[in-house]
Amino acid sequence: QVQLVESGGGEVQPGGSLRLSCVASGFTLGYYGIGWFRQAPGKEREGVSSISTQTGHTYYAESVKGRFTISRDNAQNTVYLQMNSLKPEDTAIYYCAIRRPDATGWLVTEAYTRWGQGTQVTVSS
Numbered sequence: 001q002v003q004l005v006e007s008g009g010g011e012v013q014p015g016g017s018l019r020l021s022c023v024a025s026g027f028t029l030g031y032y033g034i035g036w037f038r039q040a041p042g043k044e045r046e047g048v049s050s051i052s053t054q055t056g057h058t059y060y061a062e063s064v065k066g067r068f069t070i071s072r073d074n075a076q077n078t079v080y081l082q083m084n085s086l087k088p089e090d091t092a093i094y095y096c097a098i099r100r101p102d103a104t105g106w107l108v109t110e111a112y113t114r115w116g117q118g119t120q121v122t123v124s125s
Contacts, residue, residue: 002026002114004096009119012086020081020119022096030074033099035112036081038092038121047107049081050099059106063089086123093118 008020022034035050049070050059058070069082079096095118103111 002098004098004114004116006094006096006116006119009094009121011122011124013125014087014123016086016123017082017084018086018121020083020094020096020121022079022081022116024077024079027098028074029072029077029079032101033106034072034079034096035099035107036070036079036094036096037109037112038090038094039118040089040092043092045095045109047109048094050106051079052106061107083121086121088123088125091121091123093120 003025005023006020008018010018012018031053033050033052036048037045038048039045048061048064049068051070051072067085072079096116097112098114099112105111
């Protein structure tokens with residue numbers, strides 16, 4: 001069964017760090033692009049970061065550039081999202097998903113499928 005499971009969320013103070021993990025099962029993650037998205041209460045789900053399999057290229061939303069880093073460990077079938085200098089506006093449920101092979105765009109929800117259940121990130125003093 002194809003599945004993605006996110007973990008690593010929690011509550012941190014502004015300026016803190018978290019590392020999220022997205023573990024794949026039922027398929028080889030290294031063959032697919034993977035994206036991280038987030039959804040805050042009352043807001044649309046938005047793209048945060050994604051990583052290409054073929055090129056290793058990474059993509060980031062403007063709001064997280066310089067603070068977040070996406071990486072992958074194919075041996076562990078896992079994609080990570082290192083989040084530093086966290087801000088209260090980063091508070092959301094974070095999801096990972098598989099990029100459709102025929103998709104266009106790297107940070108749009110329509111390009112992704114097989115969403116995980118999400119992990120809550122709360123940034124508060």
